[in-house]
Amino acid sequence: MTSRLRLLIAAVAVVALLIALPAVLRPYSLGLSTKMLIFALFAMSLDLLLGYTGLASLGHAAYFGVAAYTVALLTLRTGVNSGIAFPAALAAAAVTGALFAPLALRARGSYFLMITFALAQVVWSVAFGWRSLTNGDDGMPGVVRPNFGFSLNNTTAFYYFVLAIFGLCALVLVGIVNSPFGRALRGIRDSESRMQALGYDVWRYQYVAFVLAAAFAGIAGALYAYYNRFVGPEYLYVVQSAEALIMVILGGAGTLIGPAIGAALIVFLEDFVSSMTAHWVLVLGVIYVLVTLFAPHGLIGLLVDFRQRRSAK
Amino acid sequence: MTWLIHILNGVAFGMLLFLLASGLSLIYGLMKILNLTHGSFYLVGGYIGLTVMQFTGSFVLALLAGVIAIALVGAAIERFFLRRFHLEELPQTLLTFGFLFIFADLSLSIWGGDPQMLNEPEIFQSSVPLGYYSYPVYRLFLIAVGLAVAGGLWWFQERTRLGTMLRAGVDDAEIARALGINVSLLFTVVFAAGAGLAALAGVLAAPVLSLYPGADFDTLILAFVVVIIGGLGSLRGALAGALFVGIVDDFGKAFFPEFALFTVFVPMAFILVIRPTGLFGRR
Numbered sequence: 323m324t325s326r327l328r329l330l331i332a333a334v335a336v337v338a339l340l341i342a343l344p345a346v347l348r349p350y351s352l353g354l355s356t357k358m359l360i361f362a363l364f365a366m367s368l369d370l371l372l373g374y375t376g377l378a379s380l381g382h383a384a385y386f387g388v389a390a391y392t393v394a395l396l397t398l399r400t401g402v403n404s405g406i407a408f409p410a411a412l413a414a415a416a417v418t419g420a421l422f423a424p425l426a427l428r429a430r431g432s433y434f435l436m437i438t439f440a441l442a443q444v445v446w447s448v449a450f451g452w453r454s455l456t457n458g459d460d461g462m463p464g465v466v467r468p469n470f471g472f473s474l475n476n477t478t479a480f481y482y483f484v485l486a487i488f489g490l491c492a493l494v495l496v497g498i499v500n501s502p503f504g505r506a507l508r509g510i511r512d513s514e515s516r517m518q519a520l521g522y523d524v525w526r527y528q529y530v531a532f533v534l535a536a537a538f539a540g541i542a543g544a545l546y547a548y549y550n551r552f553v554g555p556e557y558l559y560v561v562q563s564a565e566a567l568i569m570v571i572l573g574g575a576g577t578l579i580g581p582a583i584g585a586a587l588i589v590f591l592e593d594f595v596s597s598m599t600a601h602w603v604l605v606l607g608v609i610y611v612l613v614t615l616f617a618p619h620g621l622i623g624l625l626v627d628f629r630q631r632r633s634a635k
Numbered sequence: 636m637t638w639l640i641h642i643l644n645g646v647a648f649g650m651l652l653f654l655l656a657s658g659l660s661l662i663y664g665l666m667k668i669l670n671l672t673h674g675s676f677y678l679v680g681g682y683i684g685l686t687v688m689q690f691t692g693s694f695v696l697a698l699l700a701g702v703i704a705i706a707l708v709g710a711a712i713e714r715f716f717l718r719r720f721h722l723e724e725l726p727q728t729l730l731t732f733g734f735l736f737i738f739a740d741l742s743l744s745i746w747g748g749d750p751q752m753l754n755e756p757e758i759f760q761s762s763v764p765l766g767y768y769s770y771p772v773y774r775l776f777l778i779a780v781g782l783a784v785a786g787g788l789w790w791f792q793e794r795t796r797l798g799t800m801l802r803a804g805v806d807d808a809e810i811a812r813a814l815g816i817n818v819s820l821l822f823t824v825v826f827a828a829g830a831g832l833a834a835l836a837g838v839l840a841a842p843v844l845s846l847y848p849g850a851d852f853d854t855l856i857l858a859f860v861v862v863i864i865g866g867l868g869s870l871r872g873a874l875a876g877a878l879f880v881g882i883v884d885d886f887g888k889a890f891f892p893e894f895a896l897f898t899v900f901v902p903m904a905f906i907l908v909i910r911p912t913g914l915f916g917r918r
Contacts, residue, residue, distance in 0.1 A: 330672065338728075341726045346658070347650075376726065378725050380728065413896050425904070425908060425911075427909050428907075428911040429912075431667075431910045432663070432667060432669045432724045432867075433911060433912065435669060435724060435728060436669060436859060436862075436867075437861060437863070437907060437911070438905060439859065440860065440863055440900070440904075440907070443856055443859075443896075443899070443903070444900040444903075444904060447894075447895075447896035447897050447900055448894075448897060450896070451893050451894050451896055451897060452893055452894070453893060484864075486648075487863070520652065558854065559852075561852075562854070564732050567728070567729065567731065567732075570726075571729060588779060601740055601744075603739055603740040604736065604737055604740035604741065606674060606733075606736050607732075607733045607735070607736030607737035607738075607739075607740065608733070608737065609733070610729050610730065610732055610733025610736065611716070611733040611734070611737070613729065613731060613735070614714075614720070614729045614730045615719075618726060623767050
């Protein structure tokens with residue numbers, strides 16, 4: 323069997339499994355699966371920047387949270403239809419990215435990390451401080467899910483809604499990373515100066531990647547606002563950004579399937595560990611340390627190593 | 636007179652920020668590590684001081700215990716973990732973030748979730764008259780300590796042999812190593828010293844600002860703002876940034892309570908636009 327055919331069969335199997343999930347899972351687990359899909363999308367959006375362009379952002383929650391707040395503010399404060407709030411949220415996240423990117427892209431490495439971190443904290447401080455608009459740290463409950471002629475309040479219906487959007491976004495992301503644009507991004511990741519010498523406008527490629535990553539994070543953020551029917555400043559906090567980072571690294575940066583698996587695993591572990599002990603944060607910290615020490619290229623990297631070792635025998 | 640009080644408060648707070656930011660900045664300057672555990676060093680150092688104070692009643696012992704314990708923890712983290720990832724910023728970020736979580740959870744288990752305060756030592760419990768108001772001596776003591784540490788660090792960097800080695804390491808670690816300077820030891824010492832300074836800030840802050848879960852993140856963020864404004868790797872930058880943030884934060888809290896943090900972040904964003912490496916930072 324060729325590897326391409328095997329890949330196709332695997333993809334079909336995963337899609338079939340995802341579609342069949344509501345038939346086998348209880349509502350609670352289905353809700354958890356929905357959350358996994360949302361965070362998988364969030365992690366994939368960050369990987370466009372981290373794994374494909376080589377820019378490690380510690381402020382990706384900004385775009386996730388801006389979109390979530392856009393949904394909440396539009397539906398709760400102005401009474402706009404929740405379905406219309408969705409594209410508005412995506413636009414808000416993309417615009418925030420378009421504004422932040424020129425600031426962040428002036429720096430590389432540690433300074434890039436620090437600037438993205440600081441910019442995200444600016445947004446967080448507005449959400450946290452501006453009580454009259456956002457309720458501060460109490461957050462905004464009562465976000466309604468959109469209604470497209472059928473209700474999404476049912477767990478199964480909402481799961482399919484998220485799955486459809488996730489599938490669409492995943493297809494677009496696969497298209498982006500395999501396009502000439504995506505190849506140029508990988509070239510920039512490996513050597514900025516070489517791509518510059520080849521005549522690529524490196525800054526423009528990085529800018530577009532930054533805005534795209536923000537937009538996809540925004541889609542995830544808007545979905546999460548619907549999922550929880552609530553938004554709070556923690557959506558924008560550095561912890562959220564750092565969780566996205568570990569999801570990407572745990573799965574394997576530079577692939578799309580890796581971050582999705584990493585996100586699903588972290589979401590599952592958070593639920594599982596929290597049901598047994600109050601020390602999820604400790605476990606999460608240990609995961610950070612262990613992944614950095616023993617799986618710097620993520621689970622995908624471990625798998626590749628394992629296969630190479632086996633074929634070498 | 637109110638504005639004088641605000642400025643004094645701002646300077647006192649700025650001095651605490653300087654203790655934090657100078658360590659963060661020294662560590663970055665020498666080994667290019669962005670230490671996200673810095674806020675935890677502050678918080679856990681403060682908690683250790685609190686416990687020692689409760690048992691012994693001695694503020695000096697509390698200071699010593701907090702600083703030494705955290706300096707040792709810092710040395711261990713540098714030796715056994717960060718060292719493996721020299722100049723790799725992503726693994727360093729993940730590691731230091733991991734330790735931030737680990738310390739946050741452990742200190743919540745040990746010291747609980749309620750905000751806790753330390754009583755200031757008796758000699759500093761009085762106030763001095765200041766026009767119609769009176770001003771707590773302890774805050775003046777904070778300003779004095781901050782200035783003393785700033786002076787001490789400057790003297791150490793410019794006038795001592797170890798300081799010269801440090802500057803050589805900051806300029807070019809490889810060449811410094813080739814010249815026979817024990818850069819490996821220098822890394823551990825500087826990381827431990829930076830951690831100790833953060834702990835010193837934690838114990839000193841405990842009588843004024845309470846210690847609570849989340850203070851690690853809050854102080855880390857403010858220290859970041861300070862080094863972004865002042866520039867990483869520069870003592871002068873850390874001092875200028877800390878005073879600026881301390882004063883702006885105090886006025887912001889007094890006059891725009893809803894946007895208290897925002898008043899600090901706006902100048903920071905502005906400085907990022909004109910000088911991405913901060914006022915005194917090097918490229």
